[in-house]
Amino acid sequence: MMENGWVPVLLRLNGKRVVAIGGGPAAERKLAPLLEAGASVGIVSPKLTPGLRQAADEGRLDWQERRYRHGDLAQAELAVIATGVPSVDEAARLEAAERGAWVLDAAAGECGDLMLPAVARKGRLTLAVSTLGASPGVAARLARELADGLAGDWPEVLNALARIRDIVKRNVPAGDTRRRLLRAFDADAARWWLRTYGGDDASFARLEHETRTDPERLIAAIQDNPDGSGQR
Numbered sequence: 001m002m003e004n005g006w007v008p009v010l011l012r013l014n015g016k017r018v019v020a021i022g023g024g025p026a027a028e029r030k031l032a033p034l035l036e037a038g039a040s041v042g043i044v045s046p047k048l049t050p051g052l053r054q055a056a057d058e059g060r061l062d063w064q065e066r067r068y069r070h071g072d073l074a075q076a077e078l079a080v081i082a083t084g085v086p087s088v089d090e091a092a093r094l095e096a097a098e099r100g101a102w103v104l105d106a107a108a109g110e111c112g113d114l115m116l117p118a119v120a121r122k123g124r125l126t127l128a129v130s131t132l133g134a135s136p137g138v139a140a141r142l143a144r145e146l147a148d149g150l151a152g153d154w155p156e157v158l159n160a161l162a163r164i165r166d167i168v169k170r171n172v173p174a175g176d177t178r179r180r181l182l183r184a185f186d187a188d189a190a191r192w193w194l195r196t197y198g199g200d201d202a203s204f205a206r207l208e209h210e211t212r213t214d215p216e217r218l219i220a221a222i223q224d225n226p227d228g229s230g231q232r
């Protein structure tokens with residue numbers, strides 16, 4: 001497998017049409033995050049796992065209780081192929097290619113267009129680890145270990161940074177000052193800022209004011225803060 005032929009990406013699947021061929025444990029695991037993300041999921045499979053059956057009963061996905069046939073991928077934007085029967089998987093892959101649908105192939109990742117990484121989340125911080133199919137179990141373990149090794153305040157710091165970034169982009173016109181201010185507001189700067197001003201609505205209002213009136217002074221203050229952040 002070409003190690004540089006895979007581009008890591010975050011997909012927004014809300015409302016996208018996903019059709020799975022096969023409803024076993026592999027399909028269930030691949031579909032779980034897609035369902036959670038609000039994809040519109042259909043499955044063609046003579047059988048379902050209990051978990052998928054429950055989702056079908058609850059109307060969270062639609063189920064065709066039969067074997068795959070050509071045409072099932074007519075509306076699919078993403079095809080999840082997971083029958084474990086090589087000839088069926090291949091026919092479904094060919095149809096997906098005909099339709100221009102993307103393929104997630106559970107039995108042969110390298111035959112598809114996308115692979116799922118192992119994921120660990122801390123708030124909006126998303127760690128995704130892939131071994132490109134060498135060992136999904138190792139990928140899962142690494143993602144867990146990396147997440148466990150992180151400081152506990154990342155969700156709070158990133159929530160603050162998201163708000164700070166929005167304020168800066170609204171109040172400082174695109175250009176050199178904005179770029180330097182965004183760069184100066186790294187994680188240490190955000191921690192300093194939260195410690196100094198509290199991170200409540202009043203502190204963000206203050207930031208609105210400072211970014212509007214004197215962004216250069218704000219950059220200098222960040223660079224002078226006791227943590228010394230913003231200077232790297």
Ligand SMILES: C[C@@]1(CC(=O)O)C2=NC(=C\c3[nH]c(c(CCC(=O)O)c3CC(=O)O)Cc3[nH]c(c(CC(=O)O)c3CCC(=O)O)/C=C3\N/C(=C\2)[C@@H](CCC(=O)O)[C@]3(C)CC(=O)O)/[C@H]1CCC(=O)O
Nearest residue numbers: 107109115116117118130131132133134135136137139140
């Ligand atoms: C990361 C994770 C995401 C997810 O599924 O959500 C994921 N598999 C996970 C776990 C896992 N999968 C398997 C086991 C059993 C032990 C083992 O076989 O090692 C375990 C471990 C367990 O269950 O603990 C079986 C397995 N997996 C693949 C094959 C086919 C093959 O090897 O060709 C076979 C069957 C082999 C056979 O029996 O024939 C293929 C793929 N699995 C991928 C992703 C893609 C590459 C990811 C990468 O390496 O970067 C890729 C290529 C395609 C894709 O599915 O996108 C998830 C982590 C769960 C978590 O985070 O908790």
Ligand SMILES: NC(=O)c1ccc[n+]([C@@H]2O[C@H](COP(=O)([O-])OP(=O)(O)OC[C@H]3O[C@@H](n4cnc5c(N)ncnc54)[C@H](O)[C@@H]3O)[C@@H](O)[C@H]2O)c1
Nearest residue numbers: 022023024025026045046047067068082083084088106107
């Ligand atoms: N990517 C992964 O993480 C992962 C994990 C486990 C297994 N796998 C691989 O994925 C494949 C499926 O694994 P599984 O454990 O879910 O297998 P499984 O045999 O338990 O499930 C296969 C499903 O496909 C259905 N099916 C069979 N023939 C079909 C047809 N003609 N049309 C439609 N549906 C059909 C079955 O009814 C069943 O629901 C295997 O090749 C396995 O090696 C991948």
